[in-house]
Amino acid sequence: xxxxxxxxxxxxxxxxxxxxxxxxxxxxxxxxxxxxxxxxxxxxxxxxxxxxxxxxxxxxxxxxxxxxxxxxxxxxxxxxxxxxxxxxxxxxxxxxxxxxxxxxxxxxxxxxxxxxxxxxxxxxxxxxxxxxxxxxxxxxxxxxxxxxxxxxxxxxxxxxxxxxxxxxxxxxxxxxxxxxxxxxxxxxxxxxxxxxxxxxxxxxxxxxxxxxxxxxxxxxxxxxxxxxxxxxxxxxxxxxxxxxxxxxxxxxxxxxxxxxxx
Amino acid sequence: xxxxxxxxxxxxxxxxxxxxxxxxxxxxxxxxxxxxxxxxxxxxxxxxxxxxxxxxxxxxxxxxxxxxxxxxxxxxxxxxxxxxxxxxxxxxxxxxxxxxxxxxxxxxxxxxxxxxxxxxxxxxxxxxxxxxxxxxxxxxxxxxxxxxxxxxxxxxxxxxxxxxxxxxxxxxxxxxxxxxxxxxxxxxxxxxxxxxxxxxxxxxxxxxxxxxxxxxxxxxxxxxxxxxxxxxxxxxxxxxxxxxxxxxxxxxxxxxxxxxxxx
Amino acid sequence: xxxxxxxxxxxxxxxxxxxxxxxxxxxxxxxxxxxxxxxxxxxxxxxxxxxxxxxxxxxxxxxxxxxxxxxxxxxxxxxxxxxxxxxxxxxxxxxxxxxxxxxxxxxxxxxxxxxxxxxxxxxxxxxxxxxxxxxxxxxxxxxxxxxxxxxxxxxxxxxxxxxxxxxxxxxxxxxxxxxxxxxxxxxxxxxxxxxxxxxxxxxxxxxxxxxxxxxxxxxxxxxxxxxxxxxxxxxxxxxxxxxxxxxxxxxxxxxxxxxxxxxxxxxxxxxxxxxxxxxxxxxxxxxxxxxxx
Numbered sequence: 001x002x003x004x005x006x007x008x009x010x011x012x013x014x015x016x017x018x019x020x021x022x023x024x025x026x027x028x029x030x031x032x033x034x035x036x037x038x039x040x041x042x043x044x045x046x047x048x049x050x051x052x053x054x055x056x057x058x059x060x061x062x063x064x065x066x067x068x069x070x071x072x073x074x075x076x077x078x079x080x081x082x083x084x085x086x087x088x089x090x091x092x093x094x095x096x097x098x099x100x101x102x103x104x105x106x107x108x109x110x111x112x113x114x115x116x117x118x119x120x121x122x123x124x125x126x127x128x129x130x131x132x133x134x135x136x137x138x139x140x141x142x143x144x145x146x147x148x149x150x151x152x153x154x155x156x157x158x159x160x161x162x163x164x165x166x167x168x169x170x171x172x173x174x175x176x177x178x179x180x181x182x183x184x185x186x187x188x189x190x191x192x193x194x195x196x197x198x199x200x201x202x203x204x205x206x207x208x209x210x211x212x213x214x215x216x217x218x219x220x221x222x223x224x225x226x227x228x229x230x231x232x233x234x235x236x237x238x239x240x241x242x243x244x245x246x247x248x249x250x251x252x253x254x255x256x257x258x259x260x261x262x
Numbered sequence: 263x264x265x266x267x268x269x270x271x272x273x274x275x276x277x278x279x280x281x282x283x284x285x286x287x288x289x290x291x292x293x294x295x296x297x298x299x300x301x302x303x304x305x306x307x308x309x310x311x312x313x314x315x316x317x318x319x320x321x322x323x324x325x326x327x328x329x330x331x332x333x334x335x336x337x338x339x340x341x342x343x344x345x346x347x348x349x350x351x352x353x354x355x356x357x358x359x360x361x362x363x364x365x366x367x368x369x370x371x372x373x374x375x376x377x378x379x380x381x382x383x384x385x386x387x388x389x390x391x392x393x394x395x396x397x398x399x400x401x402x403x404x405x406x407x408x409x410x411x412x413x414x415x416x417x418x419x420x421x422x423x424x425x426x427x428x429x430x431x432x433x434x435x436x437x438x439x440x441x442x443x444x445x446x447x448x449x450x451x452x453x454x455x456x457x458x459x460x461x462x463x464x465x466x467x468x469x470x471x472x473x474x475x476x477x478x479x480x481x482x483x484x485x486x487x488x489x490x491x492x493x494x495x496x497x498x499x500x501x502x503x504x505x506x507x508x509x510x511x512x513x514x515x516x517x518x519x520x521x522x523x524x525x
Numbered sequence: 526x527x528x529x530x531x532x533x534x535x536x537x538x539x540x541x542x543x544x545x546x547x548x549x550x551x552x553x554x555x556x557x558x559x560x561x562x563x564x565x566x567x568x569x570x571x572x573x574x575x576x577x578x579x580x581x582x583x584x585x586x587x588x589x590x591x592x593x594x595x596x597x598x599x600x601x602x603x604x605x606x607x608x609x610x611x612x613x614x615x616x617x618x619x620x621x622x623x624x625x626x627x628x629x630x631x632x633x634x635x636x637x638x639x640x641x642x643x644x645x646x647x648x649x650x651x652x653x654x655x656x657x658x659x660x661x662x663x664x665x666x667x668x669x670x671x672x673x674x675x676x677x678x679x680x681x682x683x684x685x686x687x688x689x690x691x692x693x694x695x696x697x698x699x700x701x702x703x704x705x706x707x708x709x710x711x712x713x714x715x716x717x718x719x720x721x722x723x724x725x726x727x728x729x730x731x732x733x734x735x736x737x738x739x740x741x742x743x744x745x746x747x748x749x750x751x752x753x754x755x756x757x758x759x760x761x762x763x764x765x766x767x768x769x770x771x772x773x774x775x776x777x778x779x780x781x782x783x784x785x786x787x788x789x790x791x792x793x794x795x796x797x798x799x800x801x802x803x804x805x806x807x808x809x810x811x812x813x814x815x816x817x818x
Binding site: 008009011012013015016019020022023024026027028034035038039041042045067068070071072073074075078115118119120122123126127130131132133135136137139140206209210213217220223224227239242243246252255256259260 | 547548551558559561562563565566567569582585586589590618619622623625626629632675676677679680683684687688689690692693694697748751754763764766767770780784789792796799800803804813816817
Binding site for chain 3: 325327348349350351352353355356357359361362363364365366367368372376377379380382384387388391429432436
């Protein structure tokens with residue numbers, strides 16, 4: 001038993017290293033891999049960090065774009081909650097007891113959640129934009145659907161991992177599974193659920209910024225067009241806005257999550 | 263004694279331990295009242311006393327992991343406070359704890375070889391993880407402790423008694439002049455506790471090392487140690503050779519009335 | 526008969542074990558944010574002239590779906606042609622390689638630095654006595670992690686494209702750089718959660734700080750490092766298609782080309798390959814994770 005386990009971790013390391021080497025072989029190591037002039041351009045970009053354009057209209061544009069990004073993130077998260085919470089409850093299987101009905105419910109909910117999660121938010125965004133054009137609600141859907149899948153999966157696990165004791169007590173008092181969920185599982189799982197939701201919101205801000213690359217407005221969009229215009233100083237201003245936004249939301253999220261753990 | 267051939271025997275240098283006016287406070291609590299004592303090389307000393315009496319504090323001070331508020335510790339003529347480097351200190355003092363001395367993911371062999379780290383360069387240490395250096399020395403130490411067959415087993419999979427033996431084997435390899443032990447057998451069942459403690463004391467006696475151990479069990483202390491020091495509320499109640507300690511002294515030592523922290 | 530005590534004088538009992546002050550404020554802020562955000566979004570939507578819940582949107586969506594499935598266009602859909610499947614298979618293979626390369630780069634960087642980003646062994650209770658060098662290194666490493674993961678993979682890709690010609694490598698480097706920050710931070714947090722006792726015991730053998738790191742910190746952190754590595758790979762495979770869009774490699778490149786040419790059936794087929802990759806990697810990672818324990 002011990003010898004086998006010793007092997008398994010070493011085996012894993014070997015597999016990982018082997019996979020990495022295999023992937024290296026697949027790169028086209030032809031000449032022309034590196035652009036000599038590119039380093040110069042990068043140097044220019046780097047230098048521009050120290051000269052961000054801080055004129056009032058650019059700052060206003062930055063603030064505006066930041067708000068757009070935040071708005072997308074928040075609306076996306078509300079959609080994610082609307083998707084993740086009900087599907088997560090069904091997927092956790094806590095409402096139905098046994099039998100093929102349960103397996104069908106749980107199975108389909110898990111499948112839907114997995115499907116939502118599998119596709120990157122940008123891919124969803126491209127699909128929605130191709131379908132209905134550059135509407136902001138396309139951004140909301142593009143963020144909400146995959147995040148809903150993630151939230152649903154985590155919620156289902158958290159609801160399942162709740163300690164059995166209090167639930168048994170509730171059932172003994174005659175509560176139905178619905179009541180057990182409302183009065184037992186949800187209150188106990190709530191701090192962890194809120195904590196993870198806030199963590200996802202942090203990620204959501206970054207995703208919302210990237211979504212705007214698709215042309216939906218926001219910080220990502222501004223960064224992209226500044227880069228395309230070779231206007232590096234302007235680009236850095238927006239990048240700094242993004243970093244600031246991420247730090248702000250991250251800080252808030254951190255405070256809330258610390259309080260929840262107490 | 264197990265040691266790299268070229269190194270001078272450390273136990274040839276006289277390593278008396280002298281404590282001079284040592285004391286330590288934690289905020290308002292006087293963990294250790296000023297105490298002075300001398301431990302001669304090769305003595306086996308047991309620290310007795312209820313929890314909170316200052317045994318652990320004294321050991322932490324002796325091992326150099328904590329600095330005293332007043333007083334000093336002199337080991338083989340050197341003031342401990344002046345020893346800046348951990349390497350120098352480790353040649354003189356080694357410590358074994360009640361539990362969790364070993365890295366669970368490393369094999370017993372590598373845990374034992376960690377006792378040689380002070381002698382190896384960083385590069386040699388890393389290479390040794392793949393091709394163990396001083397392999398024979400480590401196996402001999404494990405054999406001495408009766409666990410040579412567990413050499414390649416991960417420390418996390420060993421039993422409590424086996425882990426303590428490996429920890430002591432590491433001390434053998436480290437070869438300090440003074441061995442400190444913080445309740446080394448308190449987590450073991452009585453039968454194994456006796457075995458492991460006997461091993462520890464025999465290791466100290468065989469190479470004339472000083473052994474200072476805080477002991478949870480008075481019976482075991484009586485059985486194996488030559489000198490008993492009783493601590494209570496941070497003060498020394500008695501400091502006597504084993505035969506001279508009476509039952510009433512021990513009763514008074516552990517009496518709940520008047521004990522700090524008890525109502 | 527005794528008087529009933531005045532209820533108003535009782536201290537208010539707390540039914541939830543939560544500190545309500547920060548959370549109350551946060552809840553209010555959250556509600557305001559939600560309302561304001563939805564207003565902004567729906568307002569912006571109106572400017573686009575067709576509301577999201579209008580019939581026109583529905584029509585356009587249905588048309589899009591039809592195009593995806595290749596109904597009524599008269600051309601053979603891409604996914605019905607064996608040749609297209611074969612070409613896409615090569616691209617999927619490339620995408621897989623790019624993801625492995627990416628996580629590999631991230632793992633190398635994270636592995637080399639994660640111990641130096643852990644608070645307890647660098648500046649905390651397990652740090653070496655009085656050496657400011659370790660403090661500086663700690664701040665540097667943490668700062669690098671923040672910078673690396675703060676910049677989205679897409680932005681990294683756009684920057685790297687300046688230097689490396691389009692293909693697998695720039696995408697992998699972009700993924701690697703971004704994820705080294707994430708993996709590094711996760712791994713540092715593992716170190717911060719370690720039991721300090723074996724580390725202290727290792728120190729008492731007289732080992733130098735780096736030796737203590739290699740012998741006591743690294744082995745304890747490694748199993749979880751591997752788990753996080755596999756988990757990150759699952760996330761990366763999803764992002765590889767996106768990075769490929771910019772860095773011009775794998776499925777992402779073909780995706781962009783098909784979008785530009787409005788070859789919607791090709792997009793449908795690429796999406797299928799994408800899903801195959803994602804599910805496959807998820808299963809692989811889950812299996813490999815069992816080896817890590």
